[in-house]
Amino acid sequence: MIAAHESYENQNAKFWIENGILFFEYKANSAIDLHVAMRVVADRITFQNERHFPVFCDTRGIISIDKAARDYLAKSGSLLAKAVALMGSENVSMTMSTFYLQISKPSVPTQFFTVEQEALDYLKGFL
Known part of the structure; x- marks a missing residue:
């Protein structure tokens, strides 16, 4: 069992593991360009230490x-992920996430949610 206190934080995001799920949260007012995306993915992969x-x-x-x-x-953002639940609000992030799902086509099962419990229930199917 992985300790609930296992966590990491960088300039743009924080992530932790709880009940077998990796939680990844972008910090408020994050503008994501390629450089930022590469950094957060690299940090997450290091944090996961080859665990899915x-x-x-x-x-x-x-x-x-x-x-x-x-x-x-x-593509690279899905490395070491069994599945991804994108949690967003019903305005801007929903538009961005819908565009992401339809145009960029992530390489692992990915769904968008506005209700946290629904997202967690979805992910429990991949534990």
């Missing part, structure tokens, strides 16, 4: 994301 997890990705802090970052996250 279902990922709860809270996108509500993102205020903008460019095409290069979306494309990178759709």
Whole structure:
């Protein structure tokens, strides 16, 4: 069993493991470009230490994301992920996430949610 206190934080995001799920939360007012996307993915992969997890990705802090970052996250952002639940609000992040799901086509099962419990229930199927 992985300790609940296992966590990591960088300039743009924080992540932790709880009940077998990796929680990934973008900080408030995050503008994601390719450089930022590459850094957060590299930090997450190092943090996971070659362990695969279902990922709860809270996108509500993102205020903008460019095409290069979306494309990178759709492919490399799914490394070591069994599945991804994108958590967002019903306004800007929903538009960004829908675009991400339809255009960038992530490489692992990925769904968008606005209700946290629904996202967690989805991920429990991948434990």
